[in-house]
Structures are given as C-alpha cells and as structure tokens.
Amino acid sequence: MLQPRLQRTISQPVTVEGFGYWTGRDVRVEFRPAEAGEGIVFVRDDIGSDARVEARAEYRADVPRRTNLCFEGVEAAMVEHAMAALAGLQIDNCEVGIDQAEMPGCDGSSLTFVEALDSVETVDQNAEVAQLEITEIVRLSDGESWIEARPVVDGGYRIEFELDYPYDAVIGRQSALIEVTPERFRQEIAPCRTFILEREAEALVRQGLGSRVTPSDLLMFSDHGLVGNELRFKNECARHKALDLIGDLALTGCQIVGHIVAHRSSHKLNAALARELVTRFSTVAPLGATA
Numbered sequence: 001m002l003q004p005r006l007q008r009t010i011s012q013p014v015t016v017e018g019f020g021y022w023t024g025r026d027v028r029v030e031f032r033p034a035e036a037g038e039g040i041v042f043v044r045d046d047i048g049s050d051a052r053v054e055a056r057a058e059y060r061a062d063v064p065r066r067t068n069l070c071f072e073g074v075e076a077a078m079v080e081h082a083m084a085a086l087a088g089l090q091i092d093n094c095e096v097g098i099d100q101a102e103m104p105g106c107d108g109s110s111l112t113f114v115e116a117l118d119s120v121e122t123v124d125q126n127a128e129v130a131q132l133e134i135t136e137i138v139r140l141s142d143g144e145s146w147i148e149a150r151p152v153v154d155g156g157y158r159i160e161f162e163l164d165y166p167y168d169a170v171i172g173r174q175s176a177l178i179e180v181t182p183e184r185f186r187q188e189i190a191p192c193r194t195f196i197l198e199r200e201a202e203a204l205v206r207q208g209l210g211s212r213v214t215p216s217d218l219l220m221f222s223d224h225g226l227v228g229n230e231l232r233f234k235n236e237c238a239r240h241k242a243l244d245l246i247g248d249l250a251l252t253g254c255q256i257v258g259h260i261v262a263h264r265s266s267h268k269l270n271a272a273l274a275r276e277l278v279t280r281f282s283t284v285a286p287l288g289a290t291a
C-alpha cells in the first residue's frame, strides 16, 4: 500500500447557484471548509445547522436514476455530481450547505462544481486519508448490470464503465476508462454531462418532474440523435457514467486503491458496492464515521 496522502479541505467558502432538475427549485450551494475526519456532510441551511446528512452509502435513499441521501428525515438529493467533483479533486472534508433538498443540475456535469472549488485554495490537514485497498475481486450484479472491484499492483484508482443501450442506436455501446487523478478528472470526466432519451424526458414531464429542463441543460437524445446540443467527447455518455460512479464510490469516505469495472451499473448498484467495499476492506474508520 502507498503512503496515504494528507486529508484536504478548501481554504474558504465558495457558492454555486442553479436549479434542481427534478423539482425545478432554485437552490444555493455553499461549499465550506470542514475539520479533518469530518468527511463530506450536507447541511440543510434552510432548516438549521443541525440538519445534517453525512455522505455515506448507508444513507442512500432507494430512488431511481440519481443518488439521494436521507438521515433522520434530513434529505440531500441528486448529490452525485458534486460528490464526484469533491472526490475527483481529492477534497476529503467539506460541508455542503444547501437551502433546498435538491442539488443544482447546472449543465448536467461536474464542471460548475469543479470550477467553483478550483477558484479557492485547498489546504492539507493534519491527518492521513483513510485508504481502502481492494485485495480480492468483489462482484455484484443485478439482472444484466454488474460491477466488479479488482486489486491493482501500482496503488492506483481506476474506473472503467461499459455502457450498452441496445434499444437506442444513437448512444449504443461505448466505454470509458480513467485513472482517477485530479488532473485527469478535471480534463476528461468533469465536463461530461448526464443524458436522457427524449421519450424518458417526456414521461417525466407528464409526472410533473423536470419541467424546467431544456435540451441545452443536458444531453437529450431523440430517435434521430442529439437534440439541440453538441457532444464534448464522442463517448461523453460513458464518461458521464464513470463520473457518476466516482461520485457514488466517494460514499465510502475512503481513498480507494483498486480498479472498478462497471457494466450498465446503476446508482443503486454503485452504492451497494460502496457499502460492500467498506465492510470488506476498510481497516480504519472512514471519514465522517467518527461520531
């Protein structure tokens, strides 16, 4: 195992404003410095400073297509793109204040969060980060979806995502592989946007959800191709799934050493792997688990 790096936080608060994709509600996010060992904690500023939910896999609510956290009635919704930004930039301790449950969708990627976090300094703290080294293969599956954690010999953290949309020829099959470092995350993963099929979006709008979202706010695919937008990468959809996975595995509260391969994995399966990895391989208390 490599020598663990020091934990890091940000030097001063920084804000992001936008609206939630699902609810359409305006939301203000304030990323704030946090003590070593605190981990990532969402704080509902609209309720009070005690209304907190730690970013841990056991607090994931069972909802489709996104990662919502809930602890004792305190909810933080669609946290995965901000979680990916924090994990990708190796910011271990941060309070994320929100004045609504749902995080802003921004452009559907982690770019807005990364730019905000990069606009302030990061600070090394006086404690080492908890490492979680995968020492044997772990595989979870759900129907045709599976996810596998494999050991590595070089101390790295790699994410590989295989996307397969057989019922949508435009997206089709694509894959993405990334060595998760802050530089590569910024350049190759953070700008990659979430995507939806036009017919799925129409079904959500009929349920009263997502009515404020336009095709310029994310990638929307019709039967004929991408609607009103341009791809940033040929395999942007697979890269976005890798982004989601990085965000979901940050719910371990640990720095992962291993290679994760996912095939059509969902947020639910990603979080199940996060829980399993902590149970099997965590040797020290994950961040946020000290209370």
Ligand SMILES: [Zn+2]
Residues within 6 Å of the ligand: 080, 081, 194, 240, 244
């Ligand atoms: Zn996503």
